[in-house]
Amino acid sequence: MYRYDEFDEKFVRERVAQFREQVQRRLDGSLTEAEFKPLRLMNGLYLQLHAYMLRVAIPYGVLSADQMRALADIADRYDRGYGHFTTRQNIQFNWPKLVDTPELLDALADVQMHAIQTSGNCIRNVTSDPLAGVAADEVEDPRPTAELLRQWSSLHPEFSYLPRKFKIAVSGSPNDRTAVFFHDVGLRIVRSQSGEVGYQVIVGGGQGRTPVIGAVLRDFLPKGELLGYLEALMRVYNLHGRRDNKYKARIKILVRALGVEAFRSEVDAAYAAAPGPSFELEREELARIAAYFEAPRLPDRENVVGLSCVVRAKDPRFLRWLGRNCSTHKVDGYSAVTVTLKRVGGEPGDASSSAMRTLAALADEYSQSELRVTHEQNIVLPHVASRRLYSLWQELEGAGLGDGNRGLITDIIACPGQDYCALATARAIPVAQGIAASFAAPQDQEDIGPLSIKISGCINACGHHHVGHIGILGLEKGGQEFYQVTLGGDATETPAIGERAGPGFSSSEIVGAVERLVARYREQREGNETFLETYRRVGLKSFRESLYAADT
Amino acid sequence: MQLIRDGRFVCDRWIRIGAETASEGGDSNPAAGCEPADDGRPTLVRGSEIGFDLDPDTPMDRMRHLAKHAALLVVRFPSPTDGRGFSVARTLRDSGFGGELRASGPLIADQYDFLLRSGFDSVEIPRALAKRQPEKFWRDGMNGLGDTYQPRDAEHRAILRRRHATTLGSTERTHAGGESLP
Ligand code: SF4
Numbered sequence: 001m002y003r004y005d006e007f008d009e010k011f012v013r014e015r016v017a018q019f020r021e022q023v024q025r026r027l028d029g030s031l032t033e034a035e036f037k038p039l040r041l042m043n044g045l046y047l048q049l050h051a052y053m054l055r056v057a058i059p060y061g062v063l064s065a066d067q068m069r070a071l072a073d074i075a076d077r078y079d080r081g082y083g084h085f086t087t088r089q090n091i092q093f094n095w096p097k098l099v100d101t102p103e104l105l106d107a108l109a110d111v112q113m114h115a116i117q118t119s120g121n122c123i124r125n126v127t128s129d130p131l132a133g134v135a136a137d138e139v140e141d142p143r144p145t146a147e148l149l150r151q152w153s154s155l156h157p158e159f160s161y162l163p164r165k166f167k168i169a170v171s172g173s174p175n176d177r178t179a180v181f182f183h184d185v186g187l188r189i190v191r192s193q194s195g196e197v198g199y200q201v202i203v204g205g206g207q208g209r210t211p212v213i214g215a216v217l218r219d220f221l222p223k224g225e226l227l228g229y230l231e232a233l234m235r236v237y238n239l240h241g242r243r244d245n246k247y248k249a250r251i252k253i254l255v256r257a258l259g260v261e262a263f264r265s266e267v268d269a270a271y272a273a274a275p276g277p278s279f280e281l282e283r284e285e286l287a288r289i290a291a292y293f294e295a296p297r298l299p300d301r302e303n304v305v306g307l308s309c310v311v312r313a314k315d316p317r318f319l320r321w322l323g324r325n326c327s328t329h330k331v332d333g334y335s336a337v338t339v340t341l342k343r344v345g346g347e348p349g350d351a352s353s354s355a356m357r358t359l360a361a362l363a364d365e366y367s368q369s370e371l372r373v374t375h376e377q378n379i380v381l382p383h384v385a386s387r388r389l390y391s392l393w394q395e396l397e398g399a400g401l402g403d404g405n406r407g408l409i410t411d412i413i414a415c416p417g418q419d420y421c422a423l424a425t426a427r428a429i430p431v432a433q434g435i436a437a438s439f440a441a442p443q444d445q446e447d448i449g450p451l452s453i454k455i456s457g458c459i460n461a462c463g464h465h466h467v468g469h470i471g472i473l474g475l476e477k478g479g480q481e482f483y484q485v486t487l488g489g490d491a492t493e494t495p496a497i498g499e500r501a502g503p504g505f506s507s508s509e510i511v512g513a514v515e516r517l518v519a520r521y522r523e524q525r526e527g528n529e530t531f532l533e534t535y536r537r538v539g540l541k542s543f544r545e546s547l548y549a550a551d552t
Numbered sequence: 553m554q555l556i557r558d559g560r561f562v563c564d565r566w567i568r569i570g571a572e573t574a575s576e577g578g579d580s581n582p583a584a585g586c587e588p589a590d591d592g593r594p595t596l597v598r599g600s601e602i603g604f605d606l607d608p609d610t611p612m613d614r615m616r617h618l619a620k621h622a623a624l625l626v627v628r629f630p631s632p633t634d635g636r637g638f639s640v641a642r643t644l645r646d647s648g649f650g651g652e653l654r655a656s657g658p659l660i661a662d663q664y665d666f667l668l669r670s671g672f673d674s675v676e677i678p679r680a681l682a683k684r685q686p687e688k689f690w691r692d693g694m695n696g697l698g699d700t701y702q703p704r705d706a707e708h709r710a711i712l713r714r715r716h717a718t719t720l721g722s723t724e725r726t727h728a729g730g731e732s733l734p
Contacts, residue, residue, distance in 0.1 A: 014697065014699075155666070161668055235643070380659075
């Protein structure tokens with residue numbers, strides 16, 4: 001994985017020193033709160049419902065075991081023993097005190113981590129595929145590009161005071177695991193007809209109040225032109241994006257207002273007018289970074305024995321986990337293992353400091369000291385020898401992390417909702433817990449198969465409900481929470497925004513509503529059809545009938 | 553307004569003429585001098601040199617046109633978070649403007665480094681703000697970010713150039729030894 005050199009190290013240390021001094025000036029009054037706000041946001045510090053919250057970047061989702069342990073220590077020292085993994089490959093800590101944050105940032109810098117640009121109206125932490133460098137379907141590892149973008153966007157002189165936040169995702173595989181169609185800019189590494197590797201550029205996707213599927217801006221952008229082209233694109237947005245209304249300030253609104261064609265000509269004109277990007281040596285730097293991401297040398301031999309030892313294990317819980325949570329690895333005899341942070345009764349994405357330490361130790365023991373964080377709020381151990389899967393699973397099981405439910409109905413994404421978030425209109429976590437409890441039986445989950453439920457506590461859609469096969473949006477009317485259901489959303493390379501099913505449900509009705517949807521799917525499915533496939537075939541109407549059957 | 557150049561509070565030699573010009577035309581609004589003129593007449597003079605105030609939403613073609621005649625361009629920042637001026641500066645510099653580029657508005661010292669790296673030479677801020685943000689803040693803010701990944705106008709602080717110094721050095725040697733440069 002990438003390691004800071006002296007320059008990166010110094011850069012991050014200087015940010016901490018600078019923030020320490022800014023906090024001091026805020027405390028002594030030479031900075032007003034209004035002036036301080038963009039500065040603290042650029043260092044990941046939010047003012048939440050009850051206290052501050054610090055959001056730490058996990059660039060493109062890659063973590064070392066040592067970094068995970070450092071996060072566990074931070075959770076103990078500054079939070080209440082928990083870290084919350086978000087849907088954008090960040091980890092959040094609640095409750096830090098303003099005066100303590102520089103020290104916390106120091107602790108992060110000690111393990112080459114930071115909170116730079118995890119919030120504020122700037123280019124945010126760049127996200128990528130949690131199976132990068134592992135997945136067999138990859139055209140090219142997306143992490144070097146993501147790291148290049150991290151450096152290029154860090155304290156960019158021109159793009160640090162944008163109309164609104166700006167999120168970039170990079171995918172290296174035709175099968176999209178990074179939701180590239182739902183980012184301000186999505187990059188897909190593709191191969192041209194002549195075999196050259198470059199980027200497909202997608203712009204203007206997003207969720208929030210106005211969900212939009214991104215449009216293809218450039219079908220093929222040669223390598224070496226990436227940063228120059230992105231600067232032209234960002235320049236058009238920075239100059240023309242709306243600043244009068246923060247709900248209309250994202251690039252998707254600008255692209256929609258101009259139309260993709262007109263937006264494309266603006267970008268092309270800006271690209272032609274610029275002498276070159278502000279970041280030099282793009283190709284050289286990309287090559288330098290790529291060297292850090294060479295596939296880890298996996299000790300060969302015995303592993304070809306692989307699964308045969310494993311399959312002798314008869315434990316049905318293990319077999320379920322093996323089927324659901326283990327993915328094939330580029331290298332024969334290895335697997336990438338997903339650990340779902342979705343215990344029934346737990347909070348989606350939350351990890352206790354002891355769970356974090358367990359995962360770090362398991363990464364040391366089984367996965368070359370490496371972990372990944374997914375936008376599904378789960379953790380991946382990317383390089384596990386297949387013959388050791390059973391013993392890994394036993395250890396996970398012992399720590400309460402052995403659920404084989406990846407991608408199943410209990411692998412729910414939920415934002416913090418009213419339990420933590422100042423903007424929430426309803427609770428999200430208890431709904432996730434209610435649904436998980438209702439479908440707790442593993443055979444049931446297996447029978448239902450792949451089904452993604454995503455829950456947001458308000459219209460800002462941090463829980464990505466628009467792209468859930470079943471999306472749930474918590475709202476409020478007359479002091480009562482109610483939940484709107486959308487159906488058929490899809491965050492992958494066949495993107496779709498969920499359709500509104502009809503009137504909302506109260507907090508006591510919502511779990512029953514999901515049960516009726518699942519029952520309808522089981523009646524209607526043909527052969528091995530998944531929920532989404534059935535939905536696409538039979539349409540909204542049939543599911544709507546099941547939802548509102550009780551009323552009619 | 554307080555003018556800041558090279559990290560110091562300095563006197564402004566430029567004279568705003570917008571107000572007088574406007575009153576000749578029958579408009580006696582004293583604030584007119586701070587508004588960008590849209591009639592093509594300069595709003596600032598220094599000896600025989602002229603300058604213009606630019607609003608960030610002035611069309612780019614018009615900005616480039618004014619830039620041809622100006623020794624000073626003042627880009628207005630309506631608020632510290634309205635970052636259009638950064639792109640205005642970059643675009644003007646890219647199109648070859650070599651005169652003084654000034655940022656004007658309620659900007660803070662923490663933004664100084666961003667302003668300089670975008671191509672500005674000077675900043676002017678309201679007097680009241682200059683009281684809270686004295687000269688020392690601006691001196692510290694001048695290279696406040698230390699080394700950066702985007703070099704452009706600050707060679708010695710350019711991480712990439714130093715990181716690849718060996719590679720670059722060898723390319724240069726190759727060129728020097730060859731017959732012709734591309
Ligand atoms: S969706 Fe709303 S409630 Fe949930 S985290 Fe985002 S802002 Fe908060």
